[in-house]
Amino acid sequence: MSIDFTGRTALITGASSGLGAEFARRLAARGSHLVLVARRGALLEQQGATLRREFGITVTTIAADLGQPRIGRTLRDDLAARNISISTLINNAGFATYNPFIEEDADRIAAEIQLDVATLVDLAHAFLPDLLADGTGALVNVASTAAFQPLPRMAVYGASKAFVLNFTQAIAYENRDSGLKILALCPGATRTEFFDVVGTDAAAVGSFQTPEQVVTTALHALDRRKTPAYVVSGTGNRLSTSMASLAPRSVATALAGRMLAHDTTGSGR
Ligand SMILES: NC(=O)c1ccc[n+]([C@@H]2O[C@H](COP(=O)([O-])OP(=O)(O)OC[C@H]3O[C@@H](n4cnc5c(N)ncnc54)[C@H](OP(=O)(O)O)[C@@H]3O)[C@@H](O)[C@H]2O)c1
Secondary structure, X not given: OOOOOOOOEEEEEOOOOHHXXXXXXXXXXXXXXXXXXXXXXXXXXXXXXXXXXXXXXXXXXXXXXXXXXXHHXXXXXXXXXXXXXXXXXXXXXXXXXXXXHHHOOHHHHHHXXXXXXXXXXXXXXXXXXXXXXXXXXXXXXXXXXXXXXXXOOOHHHHHHXXXXXXXXHHHHHHOOOOXXXXXXXXXXXXXXXXXXXXXXXXXXXXXXEOHHHHHHHHHHHHHOOOOOOEEEOOHHHHHHHHHHHHOOHHHHHHHHHHHOOOOOOOXXX
């Protein structure tokens, strides 16, 4: 059954660009009020102004660094103080690093694990009671095709997204009898600011999708009567993740290792 977002509120992390910004636009078009969170507050405000004007919805913007331990409670208390309760959480903020593990900066990978794993879990934990009580919306955790095999040169990122996928499937099962739809979204390479942050397109495997295509995949999955616990965006990505799941892990690792070894820009190592 399609989700009726009208008049309800969705919280989107990492909404200042890429997939988060696209989720904001698409949910706004379906009548959802929004809470947008990211560090670049000015960008969020610009985007919020456009969405308010175009769709007549309420948009609350919060400029915050989500890379802090236990940010979920703080955010929930902040929203409660503004009398905002949410029906949908799009747990999207994240970034990747690309280097042999030995060369990674310790602070950078700690921040990566904090944002991509610990904060995602903390936000899910802080808001799940509200989402379940409402029971009309969705919890979307953005994973990746990176979740389906170990990723040499992106060891921390691949493992983080494998965590997100497993974590999401587990809580989707735990809450399968609730009205809440819980989905891990697994995009492959997508044209966003992601690879600018990574610093190289060498981290991209397969052909690029647009944020529109990826969010369309997510919304189709959410609108199904029985929403699956995860969805891979793009036919090619569905094929490659199925093959990675079926192949011996050593083979899948070696294949990924070979694909991620080519730095076409010269900026990665
Ligand atoms: N693009 C791809 O190829 C791809 C593929 C698979 C999965 N994904 C996943 O998709 C998600 C969205 O990424 P994207 O592709 O849309 O990349 P993006 O354009 O770089 O967007 C990342 C978003 O996260 C926010 N963010 C980063 N660090 C943050 C922090 N410490 N606190 C708060 N917000 C923070 C950024 O906003 P600020 O800079 O304003 O804080 C931005 O809005 C990520 O989880 C990523 O791992 C992406």
